[in-house]
Amino acid sequence: MKGLFLVEPVVALYAFSSFLIYPLVQQYVYRRLWQQVTNTTYPISDNTSRCAANSSSNYSSYHEEVQRQASIFFLYTDLFSTIPSLVVTLLLVAYSDKGGRKITIIMPLIGTLIYTSAFLTVSFFELNIYLLIGSSILTSLFGGLGTFLGGCFAYIADLCEDGREKTLRMAGLDMMIGLLSGVASISTGYFLRAAGFNWPFLTSALCQCLILIYAIFILEETVKKVPTNAIILDGSPQRSALKQMIHRVYQMFAGASRKYTTVLILLMLIFTSFSFAYVGGITLITLYELNEPLCWTEILIGYGSALSTTVFLVSFVGVSAFTYCGVPQLVIVLMGILSVVSGMVLLAFAKTTLLMFIVRVPMLLSIMPFPVLRSMMSKIISKSEQGALFACLSFLESLNNNVSSAVFSSVYAATVAWYPGFIFLLSAGLCVIPLFLLGVVGLIGVDVAEEAKRAEPDVSGEEDSFEDQNDTSPLSRAT
Template sequence: MAEPVAEEHSAAPLTKPPARRCLPLPAVEPLLFLSTLSVALQGPLATQYLWDRLGAEHGYSGHNSSSTTGCGNGSASDPLQKEVEALVSHWNLYINLGGFFAGLFSVTLFGPWSDSVGRRPALILPAVGMTLQAAVYLLVMYLQLHVAYFLLGRILSGLWGDYNLILASCFAYVADITDKRSRTFRVAILEACLGIAGMLASIGGGQWRKAQGYINPFWLVLSASLAAALYAAFCLQESVKQPRPAKLFTLSHYKAVYRLYTAPENLSSRRALALYSLAFFLLVTVHFGAKDIYVLYELGSPLCWAADLIGYGSAANYLVYLSSLGGLRLLQLCLEDTWVAEIGLLSNISGLVVISFATTTALMFTGYGILFLSMAATPVIRSKLSKLVSETEQGALFASIACVQGVCSLASAGIFNSLYSASLHFMRGFPFLFGAIILLIPAAILGWIEIWDSNHDYFHFSGASPSPADAQQQLSNKE
């Protein structure tokens, strides 16, 4: 179905809002880049620090004696190593769950609140929270505090909204300042910022840790978060046209998220909202799940990649964000956004199938190459979702999407890691094949909605006249 204009504005003229303005300068992309750089550096460094600290406490020092290639020499059977691996895995789980549940309530509180008071407060607060988390982590390292304080820092950041609130607010910010025609590409630019920041962190973080330990890289984590907070506070212009005071601690914000999916005024748009959200959930779960096991797959036989090849593979994986951005821009010249997303999904499915059967380095990199458009679908879905709600619901919408993304992270880790260990005896690449099969579902959802929309464009051939809401939907879709 076509993207409807919100019910609240049904009486307004069917013209572009006069207050919609061009991109304010400076833009929100630098803030997302800085925040993503902080998160992308922090995650691997924190995990490696846990490994070293817990390993030292249990008398294990074999983590630095790895072979030059990815295939080990049997040390994986060391019971002490297994104990340390289990401890690190458990602490990572506790830290991630603590941050997720704290963030779940704060994101759905701050996101709808930003629809009233503006986006800048919802960008400043989580950046400050991430700065506090980095400060706590630095204190743990300087003072050799118990690693449980990592959990405290993570919860503290979660209560301030955490990185998910920054994601939600940045995408809502772009929805505020763009029209429907240009929104998809601007959302794709934001996602490209994620890839560039992740690539820089992936390339530089590990080498920096080897050269100078953990503390100096964590000072960059703290500095990037602090710079993001200062940028939001002093440089970024407000995107909400008429910000107004609103209570923060009220259930109305949670109800706003609930109403997105249950309001009966426009059943067709709410149904589309639920279907797009399902497609987004499945797509992001596969993205996260595959990314979690790429390194494990490359380390093992028959690929047996060394550290340099793993680094090249990681860089190729992040370059997909940039190639998808360029591909999306070119394909938009001749295709509707939905069909661009379908091509992106085809790229993703084909690449995962090739990787699932990869037994040589050349075939593995061929799979990475086929994935060159795999990130084109997510900006299209985000853009489609934003067009289904009114301007005053963008914060609530992207807050709910941020929560969905958090659930994706947890679900993907459990599903794909479990599948990987369970399928080692018959097909090491089975999780990638499984992901490719799952992606057929969002491909079918997007195609079905587009065909349904096309059928509704033929209202004028029937004897019945379309309702005002349907007329507005058709006009919105043509924009």
């Protein structure tokens, strides 16, 4: 049976299965830690807030202690899984130039299935929750979210030749994440209240099994694989792939003018600094909602997560509309960053349920910078260097996801007693860095883009001849 060149179903089902349990992970750890600290059952209420009926000083001190231990728990989880995830991401994305893009998609899916199965096992048998840290380390050996998204975006880059088509299709992947994760988040609270933690974890695991079947047997490969005997004669396939990636990264920066290289580096710095600030603030919203004075129930957390994921859909519509109207891409990135700044500042002062829902509105355009920056970097890179670019971006994305979560968790643990909203002000403040870098690109980016466009045929020609001499053609038709 002939396969399909459609990676969107993989991303969609992955988003659904992940966000079906993502709001539950922090809640599950929070409830287990509550039982350990207080030796009582976690209070469950049908009210919009559990704090109203429990306003004693002991109750407040319990909340602070549980918040502190929960943030430290996630800090350890992120720290111990960071290095393995980064190394595997680098090797997998590099090897995908020879072994194909599917390996960067399938391996993280296997890791996610292991992670979900670990939560199901610990929840069902009520095992020690610190076993989940070990499962996170094991999962990181299969890559992480950065590996998965890097493989998917590289897959799209292999198929798309037109720059506008590439921008819209990459934005479409983000929209898929938003749509399906929103549906999952809405159902999470009701699912938890009706069936507990075990059934959502089991449902997510079954969905991930379906994704694996599609990715392995239906999804078509976009990269022509190197013959197995050639890999064996070459020695270690991972080492040769890593050498190949290092060579292409070197060509990206050394094979162009200084201004061209400067713009590429600035775009990467904008991508990483903005991702660090955004991801760090977003990851702790659920923990913040569980704390006083909000004390949200699982139903409200599900609605809040669903509303947050609508930013993917609105951001896709925004990218499509602004691109169609000819709005400069730097302006689109600027609007996205300002959207995050305004939302995080309001979030830091939100103390009521109504305000917590309202603060999501200013952040509806916050995802726009990611697909636009990927597309900008992809367009100024020659066709034969796409693999090196997305290997770098995958590495940086994995580094950001883990380090930012660890940093913000440690800051939250230190500040939750006197001001829980400080982390959101920190997130907004860190957005000054990408805003400054964006201004620098705005001063020099137009001329350099034209220069890179004129220089691209020569660079790609040199790379093509290099590939022919070495009998490799992993990305000769990328973009």
